Amino acid sequence: MLKRFPHKKFRYAGITVAILFVGFIIVGEGLSYHYKNLIRSRLDVLSAKATDSLYHISIEGIRINIFNQDVTVFGLKMVVDSTILEKLIAAHAAPRAILNVEVPQAYVSGVKWSGLSKETKLDCKKVAFYHPKIIVTILQNGSRKKPKAFEQEAMLQRVSAKQILIEDPQLTLRGQDSNTQYIVQTKGGKITAEDWATYPHKPYDSTRFFGAASANIELLNAQYSFTNNLYRYTFDKLSFNTKTNNASIGGLDIRPLMSQEDFYEIVGYRRDMYTCHTPQVSFYGLDWKSLILRQTFFVGQITFSEPDFSVFYSKRPPLNPALGALPPYPAQRLQEVPFALNIPVLNISNGTVRYGESNLKTGAHGTLEFNYLNGSFYNLTNRKELIDNIPICRAVLHGKFMHQAALGAVFDFVLNSPKGAFSVNGIVKDLQASQIREQVSALATVELKSLKVSQAIIRIAGNTDSTHGRFSIPYNNLKLILKKWDANDSDVHSMLLLSFLANKLLIYPDNPMPDDTLRLARTSIIRGQTRSFFQIIWKNIFQACIQSAVRNDG
Helix, strand or coil: CCCCCCCHHHHHHHHHHHHHHHHHHHHHHHHHHHHHHHHHHHHHHHHHHHHCCCEEEECCEEEEECCCCEEEEEEEEEEECHHHHHHHHHCCCCCCEEEEEEEEEEEEECCCHHHHHHCCEEEEEEEEEECCEEEEEECCCCCCCCCHHHCCCCCCCEEEEEEEEEECCEEEEEEEECCEEEEEEEECEEEEEEEEEECCCCCCCCCCECCEEEEEEEEEEEEEEECCCCEEEEEEEEEEECCCCEEEEEEEEEEECCCHHHHHHHHCCCCEEEEEEEEEEEEEEECHHHHHHHCEEEEEEEEEECCEEEEEECCCCCCCCCCCCCCCCHHHHHHHCCCEEEEEEEEEEEEEEEEEEECCCCCCEEEEEEEEEEEEEEEEECCHHHHHHCCEEEEEEEEEECCCEEEEEEEEEECCCCCCCEEEEEEEEEEEHHHHHHHHHHHHCEEEEEEEEEEEEEEEEECCCEEEEEEECCEEEEEEEECCCCCCCCCHHHHHHHHHHHHHHHECCCECCCCCCCCEEEEEEECCCCCCHHHHHHHHHHHHHHHHHECCCC
16 A cells, blocks of 8 residues: 655645646647748758758658757758759859758757747757768859859858768769769768858858868778770778878779770770779878869878889780870870879889780780889979979889899979970899899790899980980890790791800890990980880880890991
């Protein structure tokens, strides 16, 4: 049997608290219902005020907790009003980018109901978007200016959030540069923006990152493509922090979209085919403000960690007689970048560069490798005022040739040269036959039995018309064995005889020969209609080797 309260006043107090509690719930539910209907009924007006009538915003469902000042939105969509956009474009007042957004679920906490009721402010503590699909389209003639004809009379004064969180976004960026359309897609990651605010009636605040005081961005699984592209550009992860101004790209990969045979059927033979993989690219001192406001890419320093870069050049006759323009040389490529570029220092850490060719007669492939490369590129820019001050882009590299021979090289690219003038000064030490025997066999159809190069000095200079080289290649004990090209060639006994005659009569076994001076080589190569930058460098080196080793005394 329950005991009664000892005093009536306790019983009355309990009943009063219960009534107040129920009333509070009823009032809260009533206010939630009120604000829910307010948001639904006034959503078009609110979106017009917040976006200058450029977007329509709709939702499928909404849940409000008036006590916690929380709102959960389901099926949020934001689409562009094409009629308004056309008017803005005609008035040369369209924004630089437009958005189309789909968000399955969004969570808003700490909503300031007073500002929302008056339709003057939208303030909250946190906004979280889960699994959004965001399509950004860059307009060619976009502007930040808005003519008065398109301004709303009762515009929102402020839209703000202490934090914006975007979880697992699926982003698509579309744009056009000249006649080329491009698209960037990412899937996964996380974006956090702190102290975000926009004031529609005030000028754009260039000190903030798209309205945020700071932001941290992680995007995963990115792909880049453009009109008629032949390569696949991907990376695993992009990270960027606006406080540190540092960024990184992980797992950068560039490779053809198709097989080697299909690639050359499209572009024609006698062209380079590239592949590149870099586990990590680090950017230090990225000026994101210049990038956003002036489309100028400035970064204090870039480091490529363990890049693996390959070039393959097919020497087969071209299938397409109209090959078109030759690919530009490195300095010319810098000038063709469609935006202002300034990279004072680009570092290479433990890199690998491969150059491969196919033998015209046998079809065999030979690849030369430059390993353990370390060094830097200086003054990578296309800005005229910087080029006028320092017209040279210089690369200083050192490493190994074919994993063993010591290698050093200095490349100079003349940035103000219309013909892409350049020079190369290099040195190779302690090269042995065993290091290049397989490559010589594939490219020259001879077997290199023995060779020792103590120190080779390479000097090449040229432009898109021609190149000239000066070489010093001292060596000892050069011996060759001629190979059969196919079954119809001379028999083995004849090949042995020819090899003997070649070693005795056609080549110099040493440079210098006993009691003689060092033979120097000079090359002069016209670029012609097919030679790329890498191929013409190799052509000069190959010709220098021939001049140094083959007798020319009749």
